[in-house]
Amino acid sequence: MRKVCDANELRTLPSGVKKPEFPVDIGEMHEGERVRKPQMYFEFGGLKTETKWELVRTRNTDDIKDARIIIEGPDLSELKEGGSYPLGILVEVAGGKVEKDIEGVLERRLHYFLNYIEGVMHVNQRYDIWIRFTKEAYKQGLNSLELFGKALIWLYKTSFPILEKVQVTFYTDPKQVAEHLDAARKVWSKRDEHARSLMDEDVKEFYGCIMCQSFAPSHMCVITPNRTGSCGSISWFDARAASNIDPNGPNFVIEKGNVVDTEKGIYEGVDKVLQEKSLGSVQSVSIYSMFENPHTSCGCFEGIAFYIPELDGVGVVHRDYREETVNGLTFSSMAANTSGGIQSPGFNGIAIEYLRSSRFLKPDGGWNRVIWMPADIKERIKDSIPAEVADKIATEADAKNLAELKEYLTQKEHPIVQRWSEQEADKAEAGEAPAEEAAETTIQIPSEGEMVIQTPTLQLPTTGGFKIILKNAKITAEKVKIKRLEKKK
Numbered sequence: 001m002r003k004v005c006d007a008n009e010l011r012t013l014p015s016g017v018k019k020p021e022f023p024v025d026i027g028e029m030h031e032g033e034r035v036r037k038p039q040m041y042f043e044f045g046g047l048k049t050e051t052k053w054e055l056v057r058t059r060n061t062d063d064i065k066d067a068r069i070i071i072e073g074p075d076l077s078e079l080k081e082g083g084s085y086p087l088g089i090l091v092e093v094a095g096g097k098v099e100k101d102i103e104g105v106l107e108r109r110l111h112y113f114l115n116y117i118e119g120v121m122h123v124n125q126r127y128d129i130w131i132r133f134t135k136e137a138y139k140q141g142l143n144s145l146e147l148f149g150k151a152l153i154w155l156y157k158t159s160f161p162i163l164e165k166v167q168v169t170f171y172t173d174p175k176q177v178a179e180h181l182d183a184a185r186k187v188w189s190k191r192d193e194h195a196r197s198l199m200d201e202d203v204k205e206f207y208g209c210i211m212c213q214s215f216a217p218s219h220m221c222v223i224t225p226n227r228t229g230s231c232g233s234i235s236w237f238d239a240r241a242a243s244n245i246d247p248n249g250p251n252f253v254i255e256k257g258n259v260v261d262t263e264k265g266i267y268e269g270v271d272k273v274l275q276e277k278s279l280g281s282v283q284s285v286s287i288y289s290m291f292e293n294p295h296t297s298c299g300c301f302e303g304i305a306f307y308i309p310e311l312d313g314v315g316v317v318h319r320d321y322r323e324e325t326v327n328g329l330t331f332s333s334m335a336a337n338t339s340g341g342i343q344s345p346g347f348n349g350i351a352i353e354y355l356r357s358s359r360f361l362k363p364d365g366g367w368n369r370v371i372w373m374p375a376d377i378k379e380r381i382k383d384s385i386p387a388e389v390a391d392k393i394a395t396e397a398d399a400k401n402l403a404e405l406k407e408y409l410t411q412k413e414h415p416i417v418q419r420w421s422e423q424e425a426d427k428a429e430a431g432e433a434p435a436e437e438a439a440e441t442t443i444q445i446p447s448e449g450e451m452v453i454q455t456p457t458l459q460l461p462t463t464g465g466f467k468i469i470l471k472n473a474k475i476t477a478e479k480v481k482i483k484r485l486e487k488k489k
């Protein structure tokens, strides 16, 4: 089933583009609106749907028809209330001044533009989108994808006057959504590969992104050649292109200024901009450390790097991993500790592309510190994991809990085992009893220098039937140890 609509009123005229007639309001004030299940009419993508995606491509002017909306598959009125459905959104743009580099930034704008529509919630990006809209919006007349297309065309054209033509295709036919997802993955890989050609030291400036401040007001992504924005959608090249087109927009230049520490990724210029954009709530960031003044996270991150204190190692989990991770926590329970624009030492919201960076967690031990990750994500980035450690990092197939993980790491002689030995030797030298004699469980948060934890509410990940919740706490410590009071029987 194919429907083609031409929104002639949205063709670019010398007088500009007129706002389309629309059954609900469109505007920035609707950003951040949540659509809970009882209010929902139905949803596209999300956890219950395997295939979903959104993609923006630049085209030659003759290849697309301006203001055309195509629906491949059933329209909204043909879908049953309460269901979860696959969806692909393809936005094709053209214009004399439109460069390929802008694709990633325009694609990320889909998140914001769809959230501008009253009664609509859009979450995540690329292959992981989730769109819900309310019964109320449907009742008011938001009952066709044609209307979504009109809103997008209008918002793109008014926000980016260099776009002479915009064409939008919605795929709702499950077969076509799946077919086009494979092609979209190739486009994203190519974009990410291009961004890998540079190192931080090759460039004079980094870029900031504050697109997510409507959800996390103190959050700013620092985008460098070696660290893609946490959503995985905005590389250094994308941010540069966006800032060239709209220097006062959400992507802007950050002069690096004096380098404080290259390995940790501390720059005076970055800290200065960060203090200003976070309204003073973040003073300094180590772009590459997850322990010392880590990069903040908004909520759109593709994955989380999380500390496993019992083994002094780091786990990595991606958003699509639905099971409990090896520490007994799921992605969503850890996301609560990671998001909100606060610095949470031990939790770092990351782009999957950042796993491919040669600076990935460098000051914390890099790949030698990573001890567990889901098999799916390990397979996807295996060519970027150093060969000498790749087989030693456990997946859910090797270890389901910390005891199994410890055994696996020991058997495989993972570099973390050496770290444990060195820590034991240090303790012996300092006259401390070895861990197994001192207590049943010892959680030790290591830090090179000082660690500051600053958070409104933080629940520490624990095992063994107890919970630690810190509220409005500011903790400064060189070392933290939590020991059981009772001895093992």
Ligand code: SF4
Residues within 6 Å of the ligand: 108, 209, 210, 211, 212, 213, 220, 221, 228, 229, 230, 231, 232, 233, 234, 298, 300, 301
């Ligand atoms: S996650 Fe970061 S890079 Fe991505 S849109 Fe949000 S602020 Fe920008």
